[in-house]
Amino acid sequence: MAIPDYLICLNCEAACYVFEWRDDEVTEAYCELCTSEEIDQFLTQEDFDALIEA
Numbered sequence: 654m655a656i657p658d659y660l661i662c663l664n665c666e667a668a669c670y671v672f673e674w675r676d677d678e679v680t681e682a683y684c685e686l687c688t689s690e691e692i693d694q695f696l697t698q699e700d701f702d703a704l705i706e707a
């Protein structure tokens with residue numbers, strides 16, 4: 654899996670470009686909009702779409 658261009662912050666649903674990605678996982682993330690740093694709160698666009706459709 655390629656490194657995503659951005660992650661979606663579940664807290665405010667903004668695209669976040671400040672993150673670390675290793676072994677197909679988010680290791681660190683930061684949302685500039687709501688200052689969330691909980692990596693559990695970030696999804697790739699793909700995972701976010703899957704969540705919305707579920």
Ligand SMILES: [Zn+2]
Nearest residue numbers: 662665684687
């Ligand atoms: Zn946010």
